[in-house]
Amino acid sequence: MISEGINLKTQPFTTNPMNKNILLLETVADDAMQMLENATDMNILTAYDEASLNHQLENYAIDAIITRGKGQVRESLMEQLPNLKVISRCGVGLDNIDVSSATKKGIKVVNAPNSNADTIAEHTIALLLMLQRNLYNAVSMVKDNRWVDRGSYIGDESHGKTLGIIGMGNIGKKVAKIATALGMHVVYWSSKKEDVPYSFVEFNQLLNTSDSISLHLPLTSKTENLINASAFSKMKPSALLINTARGGIIDQKELLIALNDKKIAGFAADVLAQEPPNENDPLLQLDNVLVTAHLGSLTKTTYTKMCTMTVENTLAILRNEQPMANCIFNRKELGIS
Missing domain, CATH: 3.40.50.720 (NAD(P)-binding Rossmann-like Domain)
Incomplete structure (x- = not known):
């Protein structure tokens, strides 16, 4: 009733x-x-x-x-x-x-x-590929009748690159499997070593060596702002950061600084520290940022x-x-x- x-x-x-x-x-x-x-x-x-x-x-x-x-x-x-x-x-x-x-x-x-492990894993890889290949700008180029701008297109492939996964739970494992099928080399850091065919590395080593980093952790007092100024300083300038876990895992102010100072090359996420974000959030104005509205699990x-x-x-x-x-x-x- x-x-x-x-x-x-x-x-x-x-x-x-x-x-x-x-x-x-x-x-x-x-x-x-x-x-x-x-x-x-x-x-x-x-x-x-x-x-x-x-x-x-x-x-x-x-x-x-x-x-x-x-x-x-x-x-x-x-x-x-x-x-x-x-x-x-x-x-x-x-x-x-x-x-x-x-x-x-x-x-x-x-x-x-x-x-939601399957759909979040798919969403993660979709965001990674869109960011890596600059697909969101490439699609806009055609929709805006700017076909001639293809000569200025810059993108890259994921094959052969290293994906660092932070948090090797159910979703992390599925992301790793798809990434491996794409020809990526997968390393991971988690609270404990898992029985998986991927290399466990220390947190700082993952930050130092990964071409792309994907977050798959719960938001707790220990993981809040885990990706902070110190973490950004250890990443490659060419690194891409993907977050489909919880926005609070990243210090969003430091993320904006890292992107503006070119400490990392791009950011894609389905989650933010503040949801919905402010209409004039400067993070969303950057060309190398791709954000979806926390809808990774909202497939039918x-x-x-x-x-x-x-x-x-x-x-x-x-x-x-x-x-x-x-x-x-x-x-x-x-x-x-």
Whole structure:
């Protein structure tokens, strides 16, 4: 049963007091919403704005929250929800959820592990190739009726170059596989050595030797501003930097300086430290910068997969059934084997 968060005060409630209450902070894919609508043992509440959220908190004991990337679930919200058992994110990264506070309160934090690895890997390589070959300018040249400018075109191929991957998790591994197929030499640095056919190198060595560097780390207190002035000073002047992880991993002020001072040759990303960026952000005015609007996972296939996987596991937990393996992010801290 669904109770819309918009104009709730003028609409009759259709909730069942015997059901568990799931609160949506954002919309989900149609297939996932259909799964929720079919869950007759659940009340589905929506709160897409602050007024709706306050109304739902005042009227219902919330058992689970489902969000995507914008809906924030901090300790202050958890404090108002004594019945809360599950916080679920339709995605992989969890920086919009206070996992530490949830864990202390015994609340399960659910995500969709590995659900976006293929599409983010593809997006990473697409950005790399567009930047390396200067394709975005090349396409604009023709669209702007500047065919004669082809004589001034400058681009290069990736074959034979070294790709340094920072973070060899699920996405990093897939990026490495595609890059290898393109004829690139792959090295990596990660928090631990992985069982992969690529060379593990120290962080500074990766910065010194890589022609392109791709980031695949979560945003934590340890990785925030990991790519800073010191890191830029160690990169090749011809290096390209790709970020499809989290914007905060890069010190954006130092990135702008590095690009303007030609300490690196180019930057491509699907994420920024501030999203959306300011309209007059000087970074976006540079010809050697390519940014997409944090849409790497928003293909129809992956978006649906992330949402349905998350909904399915949330329902399973609320029904005391077994969810998929590893979907509970804080399972070890909660003593779940």
